[in-house]
Amino acid sequence: MILDTRSLNASLDNEQVLYNISFSMEKGEILCLLGSSGSGKTTLLRTIAGLQQIDSGQIYFNDKEITTLAAHRRQFGMMFQDYALFPHKNVEENIAFGLQMQRLDKEQQQQRIEEVLQLVGLTDYRKRKITELSGGQQQRIALARSLAPRPQLLLLDEPLGSLDRSLRDYLATEMRTILKQLNMTTILVTHDQSEAFSLADRVAILLNGKIIQLDKPEEIYQHPATKEVAT
Numbered sequence: 001m002i003l004d005t006r007s008l009n010a011s012l013d014n015e016q017v018l019y020n021i022s023f024s025m026e027k028g029e030i031l032c033l034l035g036s037s038g039s040g041k042t043t044l045l046r047t048i049a050g051l052q053q054i055d056s057g058q059i060y061f062n063d064k065e066i067t068t069l070a071a072h073r074r075q076f077g078m079m080f081q082d083y084a085l086f087p088h089k090n091v092e093e094n095i096a097f098g099l100q101m102q103r104l105d106k107e108q109q110q111q112r113i114e115e116v117l118q119l120v121g122l123t124d125y126r127k128r129k130i131t132e133l134s135g136g137q138q139q140r141i142a143l144a145r146s147l148a149p150r151p152q153l154l155l156l157d158e159p160l161g162s163l164d165r166s167l168r169d170y171l172a173t174e175m176r177t178i179l180k181q182l183n184m185t186t187i188l189v190t191h192d193q194s195e196a197f198s199l200a201d202r203v204a205i206l207l208n209g210k211i212i213q214l215d216k217p218e219e220i221y222q223h224p225a226t227k228e229v230a231t
Contacts, residue, residue: 002027002185003048003153008057010047017043019209021057028183030176032196035206041189042157044206048187049155050074061153072101077151081158083142085130091117091141092126098145116144119178136167143175147182154179156188160195172198197221205229 001024008021017040025031033041046052048059050071059067066074077098085094095113104112117123120140130138139159146154159175160168176199179186190196196203197217204214205228213225224230 001025002062004060005048006058006060008044008047008059009055010043010052011055012043012052016055017209018047018054021209021211023204023211023214025185025187027185028180030179030186030188030199030201032200032203033187033189033206034191034193034196034203036191039206040209041191041206043209045155045157045187045189048153049076049078074153075149075151076153076155077146077149078155079142079146079157079159081161083138085138085142085145087130089130090126091122091128091130091133094130094141095145095148098148102149112148112150116148119147119181120144135163136171139163139171143178147178147184152185154184154186156186158189158191161190161192168192168195169198175199 003025005024006022008018009016010018021044033044035041043052047054050066050069054067057067058065061074086097089097092113095116096109099109099112113126114123117126120143122137122140122144125133125137130141133141143159160171163171172195188199200217202215203217203220204211205220206212207228213220213229220229
């Protein structure tokens with residue numbers, strides 16, 4: 001296994017929001033955290049990223065405990081719901097920003113940028129301003145930026161949430177293809193069951209800060225553990 005979380009408990013504003021969360025992941029696996037607003041899925045993602053402290057429990061990555069390791073030292077990639085792209089920078093500059101901590105020379109940076117733009121099918125867009133891109137193109141650039149540093153683990157917070165249904169379905173399939181091509185271990189947060197089932201190898205369903213079922217999409221569909229999962 002590459003990631004192992006053990007009995008995680010976490011609070012926000014003195015109110016407990018995660019209860020005894022335990023799961024593990026294999027290299028190259030895509031895990032979706034599925035739940036409604038307030039279920040704890042984004043808080044769980046942030047604890048793994050190192051952006052949210054936990055009250056108790058342990059997080060292990062590659063058999064090393066990282067529970068108290070600072071976020072920037074975990075070498076994880078993160079893509080936020082609003083993409084967090086800089087509107088005053090062009091595509092190339094946005095991706096280069098994600099490489100600042102890599103200590104690469106200019107030629108190496110350009111190679112990485114070309115590499116990820118090829119992955120997302122936007123090699124002709126490197127000089128385009130972000131404001132000139134469609135929502136789907138911005139989503140791809142945000143994914144490219146998060147992949148450029150070659151993270152050991154990719155964390156995606158509602159990456160398709162702002163897109164319309166038809167585009168979301170198309171990009172979910174495209175994103176899975178890219179992540180599998182890279183053998184990228186990925187945790188993705190979503191409130192959308194269709195998105196989770198089409199993207200994930202396994203789905204963890206959260207309710208009130210607890211994982212109530214964790215299994216392959218087809219198993220959850222055929223054998224829901226509770227009435228809440230079934231609906």
